[in-house]
Amino acid sequence: MSSVPLFWFWHFCGGGLAIEAAGGRITVHDLARAAGVSLATVDRVLNGRPGVRPATVARVEEAIARIGFRRDLTASMLARARDIRLAFILPEGTNQFMARLAEAVETVGAQARGERMVFELDRIRSIDAQALADALDAIDAETHDGAVIVAIDKPAVHAAVARAVGRGLKIVTLVSDLPGSARHAFVGIDNVAAGRTAGGLMGRFCPNGGRVVLVAGSMGLIDHAERVSGFRDIIGSEFPGLEISGPIEGQDAFALTYENALAFFRENPDIAGVYNVGAGNAGLIMALAEAGLAGKVRFVAHELTGPTRAGLGSGVIDVVLDQSPEDEVRAVWAAMRRLVLGPDAAPPETPIEIKVFLRDNLR
Amino acid sequence: MSSVPLFWFWHFCGGGLAIEAAGGRITVHDLARAAGVSLATVDRVLNGRPGVRPATVARVEEAIARIGFRRDLTASMLARARDIRLAFILPEGTNQFMARLAEAVETVGAQARGERMVFELDRIRSIDAQALADALDAIDAETHDGAVIVAIDKPAVHAAVARAVGRGLKIVTLVSDLPGSARHAFVGIDNVAAGRTAGGLMGRFCPNGGRVVLVAGSMGLIDHAERVSGFRDIIGSEFPGLEISGPIEGQDAFALTYENALAFFRENPDIAGVYNVGAGNAGLIMALAEAGLAGKVRFVAHELTGPTRAGLGSGVIDVVLDQSPEDEVRAVWAAMRRLVLGPDAAPPETPIEIKVFLRDNLR
C-alpha cells in the first residue's frame, strides 16, 4: 500500500483561496468566506442562535445556496456534547400491537444509540388522555429533544402538545395522529388504503359472491373505522356480488371476540369471508374452528403477531396486512433527526408501507 | 411515569466493572487502558493493521467485550479523510428492472453521499462474463473500498472475484448470487418464496379450478427458474384443481412475448390465470387485450415498472410482486458499511422482502 497522507494532499491543492477544494468538501470556513462574514456569524445562522441581523442571515443563506454548502452531519454529531434524546410515550396493556411497538423502540433504539440518539420508553395507562398530557408535561426540554406519542384526540392532549412545542420540544405522532395540533409530523400507515387492499383481495378470493363479515375492536377507534370504510368502498364499487355483514365488535379482547363471532357463525354457516380490522384474532380463530369453518372461509387479518402468524401457518388465515412497527420507529428516527438537526439530516420521508403477508412470504 | 432510559439498562446489566466516565462514552483511551496496551496498538487492532502479536490482539478483543467498547462511527467517519467508494457494475440494456436498479443506485447514492459514501455506476454488456471479470479487475483497491456485481455464474467471474478480494476489496453480489465464491455477501430476494407466494395468491383467486399459464423470459435465468419452481410447488401441493401450462418463453422482449402469448390464448381462451415470472409484461398485456381476456383472467406479475403499474391501475393485473431495488441498494449500503467499517456500522442484515402490490396499496 502506497501510503499517501491525505491531509497533505488537501493542504497543497485546496489550501489557497479556492472556495471549493479539488477533492475536499465545502466547509463552514468556505461558507464564511463566501458570505463575507466570520465563522461565528455563520455558526449563529446555522444553529438559529440570536443576535444576527436579518439582512446578514439572508446573506449567509444566499451563500449557502450559491456554493452548495451542506453541513457535515458526522462532524456535527461529534461536536454536539449531548446525544439526541427522545421520549416515546406508549399506552400500556396487553395489546399485542403496542407490545410490538415497544419492542421495536428497543431494537431500533439499540441501533440508533450507535448514532448518538437515545430512545426512552414511557408507558402510560391505555386510552387515558390526561395521563398522556401529564407525561408530555413532565418532559424537560433541557434534557430532551423531542417526544413521540400515540395520540388521543382530546383537548387536554392538544394543549399539552402545544405547551411542549412551546418549550422547544419536537413532537411526532405515531400510528394515531392529532390533526390540527402543533405536532411537527405524523408517522403511520394509510388505514383507508389498508381497508381497500383487504377489499381487493377478498373480492378476488370470492369470485362466486357470498357474504363477508367484518370484525373490529371498536368503531370508536379511528384506524379501525377507516379500514372498514376503505373495505366497504372497494367491495361496493368493484365486487357487487359480495354482501357485507357486521362489523362484529369485540373490543380487541379474546373472550368477547370469540363469543360474538361464534354466535354470528352459528347463525350464518354459509359465510364466504372474514375481515378483521382489529386485534382479537386469537378469539376469532377459535370461533372459526368451533364452528367448523376454519380453512373454509377466506380470512384477512391485520398485524403480524403470534396468533396471526400461527394462523397463516395453519392455513386458517389467508392474508395478513401489516404495518411494521420497526419501519415506523425508523421513520420516527429519521423524522426526528431532520427536525432536530435540520433538513439535511434524513432522507425525504417515504410513507409507511402496508405490507401484505401470505404464508409463503413470511419473514 | 415510569421512564426507563434504555442505555442505563445496558450499563447495569452488561457493564460489569465498567471503566467509563459518568456521562461520557467508552473511548479508545478507555479501551487502551483496559487492555493494558497503548493507543497505537488499539488502533492497529481496530483497523486490522499488521504488526500485532495474536496474543495481544486477543487481549484487546477481550477488553472490547469486557468494557463494551463500541467505536463511535461519527468520529470514525469524520477522521477518515477519504469517503467510502463503491463501484456498482450493472448489465446494460433496455431491461426495465436493471434500469430501476441503476436509478436506485443513483437515488440511494445521493443520500449515502451525505454519510460519506460514494457510489459509482459502471454498465457492462449484458450477460457477458468476461466483461464483468474485466470490469472487476479494473477496480483499483487504492481508490475503492468495494464492488457490487450482478453475478454471472462463470469461472472467469469466480476468478475475478477472488482476485478482487485478494486486493482487499469487499465484494457484494446483488440480485444474482455467486455461491461458493469469495464474495463477502449477497443481497437479493428468495425467488422460490416469491414463486410460492404467487402460487398461493393464484390458487385462492381461482377456487373453481382451471388452467393457469406460466410466462418467463428464459428458463435459463436462475431467478426465473426458481420462481417457476416455487409456483409449481404450491399449486401442486395445495391447489390440485389447477392445471399448469407453459412456461411460454419470450426472452423478456415485447414482440416475442406478445406473439407467443397471443398464440397460446387463441388456442386456450378458457384460461383462468397467468403468472409471468419475467419482464415482458407489456407484450403480455397487449396479447390479453387482443384475445379479449383482459380483466377476465387473474394475472400475477413481477416488478413494479411502468407497464405493471399501469396494468394494476386498469385492472388487467391483479397483483405485482416486487423486489424493491431501492431496498436492495440500501441493503448493499448497510452491508458494505459493516464490511468496511466493522460490525457496528450497520444494523444486522434483514433479508430483502418480497413486496405484494394491489392497485390499492400502490405507493
Next chain:
DNA sequence: AATGAAATGAGGTACGTACGCCAAAATCAT
C-alpha cells in the same frame, strides 16, 4: 551475546462542527 526484525509505545495533527468568551465594530437612543 550480538544482530536484525517484529512488536509496541509515545505523541502529534487532522477531520468539520459546536460552543464559549471577550473584544471590536456598527447601530441605536438620547
Next chain:
DNA sequence: ATGATTTTGGCGTACGTACCTCATTTCATT
C-alpha cells in the same frame, strides 16, 4: 456627540477516531 446596545469578529477548545512518525522494547536467529 455620548453612552448604551446590538451585531460581528477572532480565537480557542472539545468531540472520538484515523493515521502518520519516530523511539523503544521484545523476540527469534545466528
